[in-house]
Amino acid sequence: MLRIDNLTKVYRRGVRANADISLEAAAGEVIGLLGHNGAGKSTLLGQVVGLVRPTAGRITLLGRDPVAEPAWARSVCSFQPQAQAPLMGVTTRQAIEIAGRIRGGGHRAVRRRTAELLAALDIEEWADRPGERLSGGVRRLTAFCMAIVEPGGLVMLDEPTNDVDPVRRRLLWEQVRALAADGRAVVLVTHNIAEAERAIDRVVVLRHGRVTAAGTPATLAAGHEMSLELTLPADPPLPSWALRADRAGDRLTVGVAGPDAHLAVAWARSLTARYSLNPVSLEDVYLALSDDPEVDRDAALVP
Ligand SMILES: Nc1ncnc2c1ncn2[C@@H]1O[C@H](COP(=O)(O)OP(=O)(O)OP(=O)(O)O)[C@@H](O)[C@H]1O
Secondary structure, eight states, X not given: OEEEEEEEEEOXXXXXXXXXXXXXXXXXXXXXXXXXXXXXXXXXXXXXXXXXXXXEEEEEETTBOTTTOHHHHHXXXXXXOSSOOOOTTSBHHHHHHHHHHHTTOOHHHHHHHHHHHHHHTTOGGGTTSBGGGSOHHHHHHHHHHHHHSSOOSEEEEESTTTTOOHHHHHHHHHHHHHHHHTXXXXXXXXXXXXXXXXXXXXXXXXXXXXXXXXXXXXXXXXXXXXXXXEXXXXXXXXXXXXXXXXXXXXXXEEEEOGGXXXXXXXXXXXXXXXXXXXXXXXXXXHHHHHHOHHHHHHHHTOO
């Protein structure tokens, strides 16, 4: 569906927002773009929809060049920008229906789909409220519905869960999975890594405009240690498989490599009934990458 090769964007005044980025998104797949503020995530999405002109590299969307054909690209892409949608003078329902009609949906089909989305995201109680009187979270959900009411083959969402409460965030992630199940490719930006882990198929981590890690959450987690937590008043001798040990009060945390999990559990059991072995989360991996001086050194090489 989408293929990006060696994409680079240098803004005027020399800010290199994207540096040599390559990635692919296939139909039925949800890709999560992760990265600190200013890492270049929005710039990447902006280039695919023709809002930002690449400095170098190539984007291929359904075999065509969206940079050369921006109007066509916008017809096959759906996009929820990071900025809140201006919803003055229209209700939630009207905003979603208008978006669906502009994207070419039939009157009845758009009305039906709008009603389904309002129900699925549990925002029906605000369906007929004017946009200027909506809360930030409902506004964000409305913008999400506007982006997916008549979805293109590629759906790009820039921080769709911002301002949204935990219950409705979960409903939103279900809709993201439904888009993929329906054969769309979804590329989304999020800072909500713990939740995204359940909804995304592949992760691309950007740092200072470069891809610093990419893969499924499981492959990124492979090689990172798990943590064994034990409630123990005194430190026992550490077995040879223990990677590190930290104490906070009566809690001891021991780093464990994946293949040593069974040894760790047996050891913990011999010492106390109060222990837990926690698999590494995508958030742990992300934080470990953020701390990695190698990654910083690479980033510093960005000219
Ligand atoms: N129009 C612009 N002109 C000049 N520099 C820009 C412009 N837009 C973004 N930048 C710069 O490009 C870099 C990447 O910005 P971008 O918005 O793509 O990051 P991001 O990863 O989406 O950040 P955030 O998580 O904060 O939204 C930043 O240094 C930003 O200041």
